[in-house]
Amino acid sequence: MTALGDAFKRLFNEERDALVLGVLRLALSALLFFNGLRLVLEFEHTGYFADYFHMALIPEAWVIGSATYALLLGVQAFAAVLAFLGFWPREALLTASTLGLYFLLCDRLQYHNNRYALLLLGFLLAFTPCDRSLLLVKARKHTLPLEQRIAPTFARRLFQLQVSLVYLGSTVGKLFDGDWRSGQVLSLRFARTSEVAAAHGITLPTWVNELLSSAWFASLTAKAAIGSELFIALGIWFPRVRRLALWLGVVFHISIELSAKVELFSWLMVASYLAFVVPEARERRFEYVSGNRRAEWFARFVALSDWCARFERSALSPTATGPTFYVTDREGRRAFGARGLAQLAEAIPLLFPLWLPLWLYARARAPRSTTAANSA
């Protein structure tokens, strides 16, 4: 009972640094804006959806008229901009996402999983303290001091559950579909890939065509896709494998983005991974030799791309000998060279796709690129 009570307390009274939630807010509000912009463009080009064949999920009488729809589209886009700028950001997020959900209820033909997931995640983010950092309207004072950023983050857990649910729903659907499981569905898609390439005058190498038309490859890919999604859905809950699950997710979505038209889905899911980042900031250290041009350039890159404020940066004496930079992770492991780069990549969003290759490479050369904790 005590354990359950403790878990309950932890879940609903947990207070953490809300800095990363501000980054997540920027990403989701931008995606909400683009989603709203698509609706505006469709309205401009083909008119009001309810003037044509549509399928309302709510009583037809609750579907608004054309003029009101145009007005609400404007409100939705404006709310997304406000959320991005940090002016009443949580209320703005709630407005933009709720309006989007209402539009989906007005016409189920507009339903797509990626749009629905975006609106739900935007809705949930509104209940997190995502209004304590990156408030762009406040210019240089865009982020509150640490003591004011610590806030209840129970809705972040709900957000994480929703992300997991998206993957689980997708996995279960594929798992129960015999044609998907066997690779038959992918086999047809691969065949179409070859046809599309040929139609565009692109000649694929023979071995690629043979691979794409082979049943074993389609079967293997189908099982790998199902396994990957299941691993992402569950792995993100276990700290020991979370980083690997997130890395797999990033690679999975990059491959989807390159091979299929999925609107904003890949961007959304990759952005949602920010909710799984350890909330506390500046728990790692990046040291560089001052006066060394390459090291200073690298330090500037780290400063610019460290969106989640993972690193405390400090300059080493220009007379320091040895490596030009050191990276110390949360556990106090101080590293340089390939391992240092791997430790950097695990915390810098832009470099994250490189994390596993760098880590494997560094592991192969382990003794040469790591120093003991606090040895400097």
Place this chain on the structure above:
Amino acid sequence: MPRSLLNLSPHLRPVFFCAYLATQLVLVVRAQKSPDLVFGFQMFNASSELKISLFRKVRRRDRSKVVAVRDGAWELKDHSGERHTYRWQDRLPRNQLATLDRFMHASYGLDAQLFRLQAALADFVRHLPGDEETEAVIAEVDTRINGGELGHVRLQADRP
């Protein structure tokens, strides 16, 4: 510290949490019974295809007969002699069901597209002002589920 109405009190947090999760679970389970899997997060579920051919059931000289609708359109004169054009595609902008007489990918699966097609036929037949001879609109649909055998489905919507 920023204040917001969305800062839920400690008492409300569990209520919100459970209500949200319960709603999601109900929607996901319910989606399995829905032909278009709406709210179910079911992605890339099929590589099925369908080909729609459109027909009208018309009444001429007290006899009913079925006539093909070429390119989804036909023309008629009303009582006053005014000519009207009825076009399937006009009711379906941005919709893949507007494509007739050739195979196309069935997004979200065949069941989803047949479900939508039935509703589209019912919608179309309700929007034929001045057409006094059309009694029903019929879709003859050739289907192919994930590259398998060809199938056939006939859908019809009668004039209300």
